[in-house]
Amino acid sequence: MTDRTTHPGLVHSGRTAFVTGGGSGIGLETALTLADLGADVAVLDWTPGAAAAAAERIEGIGRRALAIEGDTGDEQTVVDAFAETRRALGEIDAAIACAGVLGEGGPVFETSVEDFEQVMGVNVRGSFLVVREAARYMRPRRAGAIVLLSSLDGLQAEHGMFSYCTSKGALLNLARAAALDLARDGITVNCVCPSVTFTPLLEGRLATIPNGDEVLRSYAERHPLGRVLTSRDIASAIAYVASPLATGITGAAIPVDAGIGATWDNFRDPPWVETR
Ligand SMILES: NC(=O)c1ccc[n+]([C@@H]2O[C@H](COP(=O)([O-])OP(=O)(O)OC[C@H]3O[C@@H](n4cnc5c(N)ncnc54)[C@H](O)[C@@H]3O)[C@@H](O)[C@H]2O)c1
Numbered sequence: 350m351t352d353r354t355t356h357p358g359l360v361h362s363g364r365t366a367f368v369t370g371g372g373s374g375i376g377l378e379t380a381l382t383l384a385d386l387g388a389d390v391a392v393l394d395w396t397p398g399a400a401a402a403a404a405e406r407i408e409g410i411g412r413r414a415l416a417i418e419g420d421t422g423d424e425q426t427v428v429d430a431f432a433e434t435r436r437a438l439g440e441i442d443a444a445i446a447c448a449g450v451l452g453e454g455g456p457v458f459e460t461s462v463e464d465f466e467q468v469m470g471v472n473v474r475g476s477f478l479v480v481r482e483a484a485r486y487m488r489p490r491r492a493g494a495i496v497l498l499s500s501l502d503g504l505q506a507e508h509g510m511f512s513y514c515t516s517k518g519a520l521l522n523l524a525r526a527a528a529l530d531l532a533r534d535g536i537t538v539n540c541v542c543p544s545v546t547f548t549p550l551l552e553g554r555l556a557t558i559p560n561g562d563e564v565l566r567s568y569a570e571r572h573p574l575g576r577v578l579t580s581r582d583i584a585s586a587i588a589y590v591a592s593p594l595a596t597g598i599t600g601a602a603i604p605v606d607a608g609i610g611a612t613w614d615n616f617r618d619p620p621w622v623e624t625r
Contacts, residue, residue: 362387372399374548
């Protein structure tokens with residue numbers, strides 16, 4: 350017999366989470382997953398009606414919810430959103446920054462200052478504000494988990510996506526620096542780095558080109574698992590990293606990438622070997 354306690358499994362019962370970008374895609378699936386696992390959830394989203402619709406679904410799961418409409422890049426909005434969440438749902442255990450934009454896309458030599466600032470303003474400043482405000486509430490309790498959404502485009506760069514890649518790379522060191530600043534307060538800060546994930550963001554981008562379906566098929570084929578990711582794949586990883594099971598992980602960049610980071614080449618057989 351050992352004196353070990355039974356593994357509790359993945360639970361968020363009795364906890365409160367704050368999710369930006371919770372009105373769509375990965376953020377929405379994260380908010381619903383955390384609610385499935387027992388958390389009350391506040392959702393901040395700037396798309397009109399999106400946070401309210403998410404809150405309705407969270408309440409449908411039987412959890413308490415708070416809908417906040419606003420811009421995660423705006424300091425006062427984020428300050429007020431955390432205060433309102435604390436008032437309405439109690440102490441904040443997990444903060445997840447999913448809100449993100451692609452911007453116009455384009456190579457460095459065609460990138461406008463406006464596009465660069467917009468992408469950095471949402472993706473980097475928005476995440477910084479979430480970390481800072483979450484820390485304000487978590488430090489006195491000496492516990493908490495903060496998760497930021499970087500990307501495979503943060504770990505490696507993608508041609509023609511200058512502003513986005515710059516912002517997602519910045520998040521990796523933002524998380525490391527914040528993880529060190531908060532480590533002795535018992536607060537973890539990590540990045541989850543998805544590869545291509547089928548969400549309204551990706552659907553919107555594919556809709557702008559004539560051969561969207563073909564591009565999606567080729568994305569799937571290039572990933573060793575033979576498919577692109579789903580919002581649920583990413584939300585499951587976030588739910589783990591934000592849970593009490595992951596208190597030993599901080600300052601990490603965690604790929605959820607269907608294996609594509611394991612190879613430097615597209616997934617295909619070398620010409621001299623038949624493996625499939
Ligand atoms: N989909 C992918 O392939 C993929 C891959 C890697 C990383 N990511 C990252 O995951 C995150 C979620 O992406 P998604 O694909 O679910 O996108 P999505 O567009 O489906 O959802 C993003 C949500 O964030 C909200 N939002 C955007 N800017 C905001 C702002 N300034 N303030 C408040 N809300 C804002 C939008 O209204 C939307 O509801 C993003 O940070 C994205 O960069 C996505």
